[in-house]
Structures are given as C-alpha cells and as structure tokens.
Amino acid sequence: MVEIALGDEIEKQIAAVPLSNSTVQRRISDMVADIKDQVVQEIKSSAFGLFSILLHVASCSQLMVFARYVHAGLFKEKFLFCSPLELTTKASDILEKVSLFFDSENLLLDNMCECCTDGTPAMLGTKSGFKVCVKRRAPKAKGIHCLIHRxxxxxxxxxxxxxxxxxxxxxxxxxxxxxxxxxxxxxxxxxxxxxxxxxxxxxxxxxxxxxxxxxxxxxxx
Structure with a gap:
C-alpha cells in the first residue's frame, strides 16, 4: 500500500523501521476495528435500514457472519464478524453470538430481511433451529438455503x-x-x-x- 501511494523509496524506508510484535498486533487490531466500524455504519445507513446475513460455522467451531446491504445505490457484501463457539454449536449458541454483536453495535435485528445458512440441523431445525429463533425476533426475515452449499x-x-x-x-x-x-x-x-x-x-x-x-x-x- 505504501509503495503504491508514496513510491518505492518511501516503502523501503518504512520497511527498515523495526516494529515489535505488540506494535504490529495493535496496529492490525486498530485496522480491523476501523473496518468493522465502517461496515456497521454503512449497514445503519443502508436503504430503508434493511440488510441480510449469511452464516457459516467452520470446522474449527468458528462462527463467521457476512452481511449484504445497499449503500450509495450499490449492493455490498462484507465480512461482519467472526466469533468462536467454545462449547457447543447449537442454534441457541449461534443466536447468542449474533445477538451480542448486534447489541454491542446497536444494530436492529428487526431490520434483517433475509438469513442465508447451510443445511445443518442447528440452522434448519423446525422447532429450535437458528432460522426459527430468528423469525421469533424478526418475523419479516426470510430464510434461504445457500446456493453454493446446494x-x-x-x-x-x-x-x-x-x-x-x-x-x-x-x-x-x-x-x-x-x-x-x-x-x-x-x-x-x-x-x-x-x-x-x-x-x-x-x-x-x-x-x-x-x-x-x-x-x-x-x-x-
């Protein structure tokens, strides 16, 4: 990025500056927080305040959530957050993680218009699946099955x-x-x-x- 913006010489000078591991970690964390704040603000200012999410639980029990929304007349798909599922991967655990993030960022779950998941029982269970739990809080949200997964x-x-x-x-x-x-x-x-x-x-x-x-x-x- 420095090379593109300022040129080769400046990039070499900056690369020669020694940085501790804690400094690199802190700067990465600051950049992550800044990008997250930008995405959240765009979601809040999206058309009609509506957005959709896509959820995936990785094999290492990491919940990954992506958001899709309209901003400045364009459809955008952005990574929203990732959170570990420490013990179990039940629908209640997934809903708790999503709710905690939404509450911390002042995002309204009622504004969710669509929820895209894979076909696991935790997601599609007719009695206690994630989609059922979401519809209790956001009745207008539609649940769809991920096309890539199918x-x-x-x-x-x-x-x-x-x-x-x-x-x-x-x-x-x-x-x-x-x-x-x-x-x-x-x-x-x-x-x-x-x-x-x-x-x-x-x-x-x-x-x-x-x-x-x-x-x-x-x-x-």
Missing amino acids: QAVKASKTLPAPFEKVLDQIIQIVNFVKGGVLNSRLFKQLCYDMDATHHSLLFHTNVRWLSRGNVTANISA
Whole structure:
C-alpha cells in the first residue's frame, strides 16, 4: 500500500523501521476495528435500514457472519464478524453470538430481511433451529438455503467413478488420522519433520459447504 501511494523509496524506508510484535498486533487490531466500524455504519445507513446475513460455522467451531446491504445505490457484501463457539454449536449458541454483536453495535435485528445458512440441523431445525429463533425476533426475515452449499452437495454425489474412488480413499485416510489422539499427534510430528505448511487435517462431512474439497486442498498444501 505504501509503495503504491508514496513510491518505492518511501516503502523501503518504512520497511527498515523495526516494529515489535505488540506494535504490529495493535496496529492490525486498530485496522480491523476501523473496518468493522465502517461496515456497521454503512449497514445503519443502508436503504430503508434493511440488510441480510449469511452464516457459516467452520470446522474449527468458528462462527463467521457476512452481511449484504445497499449503500450509495450499490449492493455490498462484507465480512461482519467472526466469533468462536467454545462449547457447543447449537442454534441457541449461534443466536447468542449474533445477538451480542448486534447489541454491542446497536444494530436492529428487526431490520434483517433475509438469513442465508447451510443445511445443518442447528440452522434448519423446525422447532429450535437458528432460522426459527430468528423469525421469533424478526418475523419479516426470510430464510434461504445457500446456493453454493446446494451445488456442492449435488456435485459431490455426481462425481465420475475414478474421482469418487480417489476421494473416498483420501477421506478414509483423513478419518483414520483424526480418529485417534495418538494418530493425530504422530501425523502432526510428521508434518513438522517434512517442513509442511499445515500440521493438521480437516474432517470430511457431506453437508458442510465445500468440506470435501477442503480435505484434498489441505493435504496437497
């Protein structure tokens, strides 16, 4: 960024200034907070004050929420926040995280017009799913199923036989490694010995976004 704005010489001078880890961490945190504030302010000033959200729970139990809204006549899709789910990933846990963020930023859940999720029971449960809980607080909000998730599930069931065989073998290997604590520790040490970039594997599930592709991507990395 400095190179683009000020030129090569200034960029080299700034790069030569030593910074402690705490300074770098503080500046990153300040930039994150500033970007978050900009997104929140744009949502508050969006057309009619309406917005929609997309939720995804990653394999490491991290809740990620994205927002879509209209600002200055343009549709915008921005990352809103990420929060760990410490114990369980129930609909009540997800709703609590979303509500805490909305309350802290003075965003009105009533202004949510759409909620996009994947197809897990925690999201789509007819009695206590996240969408049901949201509709109790925002009756006008519509719930939709993520298009990418539907395509991923469909594609995973229509793979050609050779690819399906290879992928099934990879999944069996991953499940064997992740199936025992000792296996995971031995695999982690093997990755360290081989100077691998990553030191852990991702579990495979049939209905969690593009997790099948992530298995092979994680191994190849």
